[in-house]
Amino acid sequence: MTASALPQSVDAMMELLSSRGYIAERSLATVAYLSLRMGRPLFLEGEAGVGKTEIAKVLSAGLGRKLIRLQCYEGLDAASAVYEWNSAAQMIAIRLAEAAGDTDREQLSGDIFAERFLIKRPLLQALEPEVAGAPVLLIDELDRADEAFEAYLLEILSDFQITIPEFGTVKAPQPPIVIITSNRTREIHDALKRRCLYHWVDYPSAERELAIVKSRLPGISAKLSQQVVRFVQALRHQDFYKSPGVAETLDWAHALTELDARSLTPQAIGDSLGALLKYQDDIARLQGETLQNVLKEATSET
Template sequence: MTAQPLPDTIDATSALLDGQGYVGDRSLATVLLLALKLKRPLFLEGEAGVGKTEIAKVLSQALGRELIRLQCYEGLDVSTAVYEWNYAAQMVEIRVSEAAGDTDHGELSKSVFAERFLIKRPVLQALEPSLSGPPVFLIDELDRADEAFEAFLLEVLSDNQVTIPELGTIRAEEPPIVIITTNRTREIHDALKRRCLYHWVDYPDAERELEIVRRKVPGAGDRLSRELVAFVQALRADEDLFKQPGVAETLDWATALTELDQIALDPDMVSDTLGVLLKYQDDIERVRGSRARKIIEEIQRDHDRTASGSA
């Protein structure tokens, strides 16, 4: 992987995203450029499936930097996220030393806590120097981790360092490119947010979502793409849905309908494939049948009206 220079303008940042097939708006390109120039973590918040994680992946590919991902979950601790000691290898070292008659406990303690026995996890890996430049460090779905781990990250984000009691403080020569995502299932503490630049990643409008579908699912016909995007946009306007479909679900649905050789939305096929788009049974039952048929009829009326007007 060959490292690429960082973009130096908003337009260059937009082109960088566009070159990797990511359809973002100018505000995202602006805050991303600032995060790179100021060497500050970028805190991305938004609903699940809107493309937050993809930003880190695209950045890694475009800049030729390694992507180090820390997937957060409840119960995540330092041994999983930062480091742990190779206890089996340490025990072998102790037994070998004892067999050789080495009984100096002070020296033995130093030897078993040497760096060669350290198992480096994502946080520590992100602080290490790399020939291709600082890596892209993705801290994904931070809201799933406990608040205690969130507090631990303050040292990493503030000073680009981590303290290991047996070894001391390990500091990055150059800070990694940090991308933090959260689905807002709980609030993240202000102390952590203050160390980051913030951006809300919203659902795309119809025009941008249509462009995403065209790029990611090129096999979908123009009519099908337009109608399914309009259908998804209509569902997002329904405030009674438990979980609105994200862009990821739109792409999955477009792929599924293309595989089924659909060239336009059909009420029966829509009802049969709603499990690709919606992930809760109550939402599926709400949309299936007459609701889906009504949305499709409205979409097709608007299409006919537009077509007759342009004629």
């Protein structure tokens, strides 16, 4: 992977993002640019499916940097996120040492806690030097992890180092590019937020969402793309359990093109609704008069 120089302006950042199909608002491009220039983690909050995770992938590809992803979940601990020792290999080393008559406990202790027995998880991997430059570290959906793990991140985000009691302190020669995302299912503590630059990623405007659809699905007809975007934009004003994000818009538009739909009809919507709405209550709510009203709004101007 060939590394590229960091963008030297907000316009250059917008160009980098758009070159990879990410149509960003200038405010997002600005905070991403500042994150790179200042060496600060970028903390992105917003509804699921609005493009928070995607920006890390785009930066990785656009800058030619390795992407290291840590997917957070309840119960995530250091063994899964940072490191653990290969206990099976350590036991074999101990048995071999005993068989060879090597009983120097101090020497043996040093040997079994050597780097070759260290299983490096995403956070530790992100501190290692890379030929192409510091990697992009994506800490995805931090709000799903426990508060204890969130607190553990403070040392890493403050000094970009990890202390391993049996091994020592591992410090990054060059801080990774850190992107942290949250769907805001719970509040993230101020102590962590203070170490980051913050941005709320909102649903896109109709104009920008249309540009995203055309960028990702260049073969879609102008009429269908406009109707899809108007339909989704109208749905977000309804009282649904989970409004569709940009990811669902793209999935639905893709599904409609696979069905050879040329425009939105009740039949086409019914056949493909599972690509757009992911809860049965929402699907049931979008029936009858509600569907007719939203469809009329989406197709009246095309």
